[in-house]
Amino acid sequence: MKNAFLRYIILRVLQCLMVIFVGITVTFMIPRFTPVDPVEQAITRMTMFQQSTHPEALEEMRASLATLYGLEGSVFEQYLGFWGRLFRGDLGPSLSSFPRPVMTLIRTSLPWTAGLLLTSTIIAWSLGNIIGAFAGYFHHKKWSQVLGVMALVVWPIPYYIFAFLLLVLLAYVIPIFPLSGAFAIGSSPGLNWNFISSVLRHGFLPALSIVAIGFGGQFLGMRSLVSNVISEDYILYAEIAGVPNHRILKNYVIRNALLPQITGLALQLGMIFNGAMITEFVFSYPGIGYLAYTAIFSGDFGLIMGIAIFSIVAVALAVLIIDLLYPVFDPRVKLR
Amino acid sequence: MALKIENLRAYYRSSEAGVATVVRAVDGVNLTIKENEIFGIAGESSCGKTTLIRTLSGTIKPPLEIVGGRVVYDIKEKEVDLFSLRSSEMRALRWKHVAYILQGSMSVLNPVRRVIKTFEDFTEAHERITDRKAFREKVNKHVLDLGLPIDVVTAYPHQLSGGMRQRVAIALATIFKPPVILADEPTTALDVVVQRGVLQLLKDIQRETGNTVVLVTHDMAVHANVADRVGIMYAGRIVEVGAVEDIFQRARHPYTQHLISSLPTIGDRTPRSALPGAPPSLANPPEGCRFHPRCEHAMDVCRREVPPMLEEENGHQTACFWANREAVS
Numbered sequence: 001m002k003n004a005f006l007r008y009i010i011l012r013v014l015q016c017l018m019v020i021f022v023g024i025t026v027t028f029m030i031p032r033f034t035p036v037d038p039v040e041q042a043i044t045r046m047t048m049f050q051q052s053t054h055p056e057a058l059e060e061m062r063a064s065l066a067t068l069y070g071l072e073g074s075v076f077e078q079y080l081g082f083w084g085r086l087f088r089g090d091l092g093p094s095l096s097s098f099p100r101p102v103m104t105l106i107r108t109s110l111p112w113t114a115g116l117l118l119t120s121t122i123i124a125w126s127l128g129n130i131i132g133a134f135a136g137y138f139h140h141k142k143w144s145q146v147l148g149v150m151a152l153v154v155w156p157i158p159y160y161i162f163a164f165l166l167l168v169l170l171a172y173v174i175p176i177f178p179l180s181g182a183f184a185i186g187s188s189p190g191l192n193w194n195f196i197s198s199v200l201r202h203g204f205l206p207a208l209s210i211v212a213i214g215f216g217g218q219f220l221g222m223r224s225l226v227s228n229v230i231s232e233d234y235i236l237y238a239e240i241a242g243v244p245n246h247r248i249l250k251n252y253v254i255r256n257a258l259l260p261q262i263t264g265l266a267l268q269l270g271m272i273f274n275g276a277m278i279t280e281f282v283f284s285y286p287g288i289g290y291l292a293y294t295a296i297f298s299g300d301f302g303l304i305m306g307i308a309i310f311s312i313v314a315v316a317l318a319v320l321i322i323d324l325l326y327p328v329f330d331p332r333v334k335l336r
Numbered sequence: 337m338a339l340k341i342e343n344l345r346a347y348y349r350s351s352e353a354g355v356a357t358v359v360r361a362v363d364g365v366n367l368t369i370k371e372n373e374i375f376g377i378a379g380e381s382s383c384g385k386t387t388l389i390r391t392l393s394g395t396i397k398p399p400l401e402i403v404g405g406r407v408v409y410d411i412k413e414k415e416v417d418l419f420s421l422r423s424s425e426m427r428a429l430r431w432k433h434v435a436y437i438l439q440g441s442m443s444v445l446n447p448v449r450r451v452i453k454t455f456e457d458f459t460e461a462h463e464r465i466t467d468r469k470a471f472r473e474k475v476n477k478h479v480l481d482l483g484l485p486i487d488v489v490t491a492y493p494h495q496l497s498g499g500m501r502q503r504v505a506i507a508l509a510t511i512f513k514p515p516v517i518l519a520d521e522p523t524t525a526l527d528v529v530v531q532r533g534v535l536q537l538l539k540d541i542q543r544e545t546g547n548t549v550v551l552v553t554h555d556m557a558v559h560a561n562v563a564d565r566v567g568i569m570y571a572g573r574i575v576e577v578g579a580v581e582d583i584f585q586r587a588r589h590p591y592t593q594h595l596i597s598s599l600p601t602i603g604d605r606t607p608r609s610a611l612p613g614a615p616p617s618l619a620n621p622p623e624g625c626r627f628h629p630r631c632e633h634a635m636d637v638c639r640r641e642v643p644p645m646l647e648e649e650n651g652h653q654t655a656c657f658w659a660n661r662e663a664v665s
Contacts, residue, residue: 237444238454240395240436241508242427242461251457255448331448331492 009324016320023312028082031301032075038095038301039065068093069302091306096298102306105291110273110310112182113280113287116203117272120210125265127211128218133254135219136226137245148223155216163209163282170205177205180284206283210276218261225257232256259330263322270318273311337410338516338548339392341367344405346391349398359618361387363572365405366645371515374542374549376563376580378556378595380615384572385552386439389520392550393436394418394426409433409516432462435509439520439552441502445493451504452489458508475511482507482537499530503537510541517541517549523558535562556599560584565651568592571616571626574645578652588648588659590631625657633658 042065043058066072070081070092085092091102135144154162171179183189184198229235230253238248277289284290288307295303327333346362361384369375379385387400392407407418411433421429430436438444445454455475456465465471472489479489484503493501502522509517519538523531539562542549551563559566559580566583568576568591576589587593594611613630616622622629628638637657645655654660 233438233440233443234446236395237438238446238457240393240430240438241458242430243457244461247457247460251449251453252446256446259448329448331450332494 012320012323016316019316019319020313023316024086024309025079027305027308027312028079031305032078036299038069038299039071041299042095069095086309091309092302094295094300094303096295096300096303102302105303106288106306106310109286109288109291112285113276113289114272116206116279116285116287117210117276118269120207121214121265121268121272123207124211124214125218125261125268128215129222129254129258129261131215132219132222133226133249133257136223136257137230137249137253139223139227147219151216151219151223154212155220157213159209159213160278160282162213163206163279166205166209167282178202182286202285206276206279206285209282210279221264222257222261225260226253229253229257262326262329266318266322267315270315271311273314274307337368338371338373339369339410340406340408341365341369341392342406342408344388344391344407345403346387346396347401347403348387349401357619360572360621361400361618362391363618363621364642365569365572365574367567367574367577369548369550370565371410371548372542372546373564374539374551374562376559376566377550377552377569378559378566379554379569381554382618383569383615384618385554385569386520388569389436389518389550389552392418393434393518394421394430395436411515428462431458431509431514432512433514434516434518435512435514437505437509437517437519437522440525441505441522442498442525444505444508445501447493449492450489451491451493451496455489455508455511459511462512478511479507482510482541497530499526499534502526502530502534506534506537506541510545513545513547515547517547518552519549520552522551522553523555524553531558538562556595568595571621572618573626573655575627575656576652576654577645579650582650582652586652588652588654589627589656590633590658591627625655627656631658 039062043062046061047058070078070085072078072081089103091106093099094102094105097105131147135147138144167179171177178184178201182199182202183195184202189195235248235252238252243252273288274292276287277293279285280287280289281293288310291303292307294300295307344362344365345360348359348361350357363384365388367375377385377388390396390400391402394407396402402419409416409418409429411429416429418426418429445451449457452472452475456471459465459471475489476486480486482503484500484507488496488500488504493504496504502525506519506522517538522538523534526534535558538549538551541547551558553559563580565578566580567574568583568589570591576583576587576592578586583592584596587596591611594609598608598610600608611630616626616629622639624640625631625634625638625643628634631638635657641657643655643657643660645653646660647653
């Protein structure tokens with residue numbers, strides 16, 4: 001029993017590592033299959049305003065750029081070098097904001113994204129599921145139907161339109177919230193009330209837009225899950241036996257309907273490391289999504305790869321964790 | 337008397353695209369069920385058996401509607417009209433006085449909760465559990481008394497076999513030793529060996545506590561084995577009631593006769609005759625006696641009038657003009 005449990009965990013961890021390995025390998029390969037040569041691009045950029053450059057100096061520059069970008073030798077040698085640097089936590093320099101290392105850029109952006117998305121995803125998920133469960137269980141009540149219609153109206157609005165609407169309404173027409181950024185310019189980052197309140201004020205609109213749309217999806221999903229569960233015999237039986245409604249809702253309805261939603265939450269949390277590109281773009285929020293956006297537009301392969309690697313690892317870990325935790329939520333799933 | 341059903345009519349009303357349909361699942365049922373007996377209700381599929389027993393349990397959810405009649409329970413020498421109860425009184429009545437074993441009891445247990453937790457939920461709906469340990473011991477004793485292995489208490493439903501789940505459902509229904517147990521097809525999904533065990537369990541509980549069991553099943557062999565009296569239901573009505581020997585040996589209603597004669601007998605190799613036709617739609621039942629389109633003895637009066645329930649002897653009642661032709665004429 002104990003052994004089987006251990007074997008299961010080891011197997012799952014290996015599987016997870018395998019996924020990460022394959023994912024990272026693919027992200028390594030893809031830029032090398034594109035016709036764009038970052039070294040040549042850099043050379044072109046540098047020589048653009050110079051009339052002539054000594055060919056020997058040019059050759060030397062090419063070589064040192066190749067070393068810098070990790071583009072020396074055969075693809076296989078590059079690949080080995082890439083893993084070696086990865087294990088030392090070195091993702092190479094960013095090409096667009098050269099010579100700052102990719103790691104530093106990600107490290108400055110990640111807290112903003114994580115803070116914004118972690119809170120808003122969890123709030124949207126909890127609210128959507130709790131209210132969705134109530135609405136599904138009391139589906140014949142008036143308020144439940146009204147809520148359902150509201151969610152159905154809000155949810156299909158394209159996110160970028162909704163976000164712009166919020167921004168225009170609450171930051172421009174009625175300027176309660178700031179238009180852009182993550183904190184007021186001039187306030188110094190630190191654990192003081194000024195800075196924290198500024199962060200909260202700046203984060204409110206992006207968070208609100210994510211919560212509103214995320215809530216609609218979770219609400220509708222949970223409501224239909226619940227309406228399936230309440231037609232199960234064990235619900236009817238508990239009702240006939242006179243088990244109080246709140247207890248049926250908690251222990252019978254939600255416990256069963258929540259199972260697929262838990263998987264959804266784990267995946268969403270893993271996706272956080274992708275950043276929320278549209279949110280961060282609309283609200284000029286300095287997170288991973290915004291970073292990725294600028295990286296793509298400036299052809300910054302190093303940075304794109306760095307972000308991709310982070311998100312591969314995060315999603316794979318999220319799946320691993322949910323796999324290991326799932327038997328706690330659903331006794332029918334056994335670790336085997 | 338344990339319970340009395342008086343002219344009970346329970347219909348399913350629904351309307352689709354403005355067209356209202358009424359399915360008369362239970363249409364004028366009269367029955368008196370005695371204390372300390374196993375009363376069997378037999379009949380084909382879709383004859384209203386499940387609706388009848390569901391109505392008896394007071395589980396009336398739309399589209400099911402009570403159109404008329406009464407269900408009267410005898411609770412501590414007092415007559416209680418089921419449909420006059422408020423929902424809190426109904427809740428108090430259920431499980432303590434009337435327990436209901438659902439059709440398809442295999443899936444009545446919450447898949448994510450241990451069996452003991454379901455026992456706790458069902459018990460706490462009616463009384464406070466002050467001492468968890470004592471309660472656990474009570475459940476253990478109850479389960480052991482019913483001859484189930486003690487492990488079922490801590491198991492999850494998916495770890496139990498179908499027969500075991502059915503037995504757990506019965507244990508769950510009898511935790512308060514209710515005077516009336518309503519059992520809807522408790523053995524239908526089980527193989528015969530397991531069936532025997534489940535039936536024996538029901539029988540033992542009944543013998544021991546002297547309560548009343550209303551057993552609904554289409555399986556005549558089950559009735560022959562466990563029931564004391566049997567009511568035959570056809571198209572929403574009871575057509576014949578009698579002691580189990582009377583029903584099986586002296587069936588009077590042509591429908592009952594067909595049911596009995598279709599049963600195989602050991603040593604008899606002659607082919608069994610089948611009843612021609614299909615049961616009528618309860619949305620649009622035939623006039624008069626509902627069996628007349630399939631009946632070889634049908635007379636003119638059968639097409640016009642509903643036959644009254646007449647008693648022959650020993651409580652053996654039949655609603656049939658042909659069977660009662662001497663008494664009527």
